Amino acid sequence: MQIRRFRAPDMRQAIRKVRDAVGPDAVILSNQRLPSGEIEITTALDYDGSLPSGLSSSSPSGRDYPLSSNDPKRAYQERLAQARNSQPPTQRPSPEPTTFSNDSFSAARRDEPSQIEEALSIKNSESPSQLIEMERELERLKSELKETKEQIEDKAEHxxxxxxxxxxxxxxxxxxxxxxxxxxxxxxxxxxxxxxxxxxxxxxxxxxxxxxLPVARQDMAHMSGCIAFMGPTGVGKTTSIGKIAAQHVLKNGADSVVLVTTDTYRIAAHEQLRTFGRILNVPVEVVNEYSDLNEVLDKYSNYSLVLVDTAGMNPRDRNLERQLKMMQKARGYLKKLLVLPCTSQRQVLKTVVDVYSQIQLDGCVLSKIDESASLGEAISVVIEEGLPVMYVADGQRIPDDIEPARAHNLISRAVYTAEQYGQLYGSLKYGS
Incomplete structure (x- = not known):
């Protein structure tokens, strides 16, 4: 009988060495863990049924494993059954040499790795059963990750x-x-x-x-002619005029612009426009009861841009009728733009459009976009009324915060505004 010993860091590698060196017909006489932490397996070739000296035929627990069976596979299965019914100590010698036939060795390695470990009485942090369990867990996690990825991709697609x-x-x-x-x-x-x-x-x-969305095809860089800005008080008429005038002066010079105001109903109402005139170094004309709008327009007919600021009045103001009649009598080349604040309710905007539509409006300016929580109301009104949008104003900076209207830009701004205020409302509602 030829005795050989094999050492490896763990039981799995030790069994692999036995199988590679002596084949599946080797008889395992004993196994033990060495002080170095390695596993040592003692095997025999041409086993004659006897045990070498120093190897006991009884288990440390006091139970004898059956030695009488001449069937190695049956002996192996009986040892597995007894090993599963008891908790083996950390280290003990194998009581019975076991012969592994081709069938029993391959079946045990393939189907019962944890039972092999128990039969060989080796349980530690690097045991084959734990490693196999870790591999199984890893495969399970990979499968779950793959399934989750497929679900996410499917959800994105649909x-x-x-x-x-x-x-x-x-x-x-x-x-x-x-x-x-x-x-x-x-x-x-x-x-x-x-x-x-x-x-x-x-x-x-x-x-x-x-x-x-109706949009007037008007490039601010080529803004010219006579334009009147109309609308209720506080909608941004004078500020819009100052922005447009400043941009025109920067491009064409101060000798090409004149500012006109017809607002004589409020005390010092024209002071803001005069302030713009001084800053831009352009003339400012006031139309009152002693002058006529058409005379002023004729006086500055050689200027490339004449901007007319009108009195701000709400639709119920009695003086509004006089203002509208003045605009009706103005020269035909005077374009009339209605300034609509996006901060107003839809019904308010619609009423303003209805009142000022008594004169022929050429378009509108959507102002205070930066202050509005929703642009849908103003957009709905201009679509329903068919009133072209010429400019959009979204701030107080002069001359920056005004630009020619572009339909897709305005719609994108409406979506952005709705999303931003929707998130703000949600945080205020739920206190987050």
Missing amino acids: SAKSNYSETPEQYIQGRLVKLGLSDIVIEKIVDHSNFLGREDDWKKALSRLADY
Whole structure:
């Protein structure tokens, strides 16, 4: 009988060495953990049934493993059963040499790694069963990560469909409502669009909204002629005039602009415009009961830009009628722009448009965009009334905070404003 010993850092590697060196027919006589921490397995070739001296045939626990069976596979299975019914100590010699046939060795290694460990009485932090369990856990985590990734990708691909608790049209309608748009405008968009429940439905709706928004094709760099700014008090008429005048002076010089005011109803109402005139070094004319607007327009007909500031009056002011008659009698080349603040309610804006529509309006200026919590009301009014937007003003800085209106830019600003104020409302509501 030939005796050989094999050492390895752990049981799995030790068994692999035995299998590679002597084959599956080797008989394992004993195994033990050395002081160095390594595992040592003693094997025999041409086993004759006897044990070398120093190896006991009884277990440390006092139970004898069966030696009478001539069937190695049966002996191995009986040892496994006894090992599962008891908690083995950390270290003990193998009581019975075990012969591994081709079938029993490969089956045990493939199907019962933890049972092999128990049968060989080796349990430690690096045991084969623990390593196998760790591998199984790792595979399980990989599988879960893969499944989660697939779910995320699937959700991203079908996000529009998954968000639809109702029909695609109802979903888009709900989002348009959050922009502050009127029912008339929303119905117009939904009825004339084909939504398919896809991610690009929202972009399609916004593009349709931009198409409906009337915008005057007017480049500020080529602003010229006579323009009157009209509207209620405090909507930003004078400030808008100052911005446009400053930009024109920077580009064309101070000798090309004149400022005119018809506001003689309020004390020192024209002082702000005179202040702009002094800063820009441009002339300022006041139209009162002793002068006529047309005479002033004729006087400065050689100027490339004449900006007229009118008195701010609410629709119920009796003096508004006189103001409107003055504009009706003005030269035909005088363009009339209505300044609409985006901070006002839709019904207020609509009333203002109705009153000032007594004269032929050429367009409007949307002011105070930076102060508004929703642009949908103003956008709805200009769409319903067919009033072209010429400029948008979004701040107090002169001359920076005014620019020619562009439909898609204005719609993007409306979406951004709704999202920002929606988040602010949510944080205030829930105290976060």
